[in-house]
Amino acid sequence: MGRGATLAGMGLYTPASARLELVRLRPLLDELVTVRADTAELAASLTPGGEPTALGGLPEYKASAARLDELVTEVQQPGIQLKGLAPLLLDFPADFDGVPVLLCWLEGDQDLAWFHRADLGFAGRRPLP
Template identity: 70%
Template sequence: MGLFTVDQARAELAHLMPVLDELVALRADAAELASSLSPGGRPTALGGMPEWKAAQARLDELMTLVQETGAELKGFAPLLIDFPADLDGVPVLLCWLEGDQELGWYHRDDLGFAGRRRLGN
């Protein structure tokens, strides 16, 4: 996939938000189901092994939907999405972390998340 502009990445993130919201909810359900299936786990109203397998399959579908946009799913809990971009001739990743209200951060690829900086608007 190609590079995103800041505006394109923000538009794609807005388009992905329903997918990301479902991913977060399903992630919690899958964790609860997995816990109930472990030895000594408590039963859950969500179901059992069939529901856990279905949740895992849907999580895979949702993660694929994110990656098909050209965005990079870098973290699952919390969600971390990077959009490859170029700012002033420097290759960067526009960075959204679960809980962020908008796409407002970037970092150089070689620095990773620790080098995260605020985007200028």
């Protein structure tokens, strides 16, 4: 578990601990966005009739895809659920009054400000109280 990630040893986040984890992850998330775009551009250039890219060819694509996998693994290590890659969607397991919830951050959000019940998913997203 990441520092500050556990609540009573259960692996649950509080809004405060999830925000701290998000701050820690920002450099990784920023790199993930860049590598995601590079990988997509390189993949498109390798398709029949694809436009060449200044980023390189097959070796660069393989390196970029490998780095993307590493970043995804690193983001998920502290118990964070990476639910989407484009756009990035992170869920932090939590508990509100005995109800399992996920604190939710979507790429572009300035702060961790949303949650949804674990059984409802993104469609049940609500502002944090």
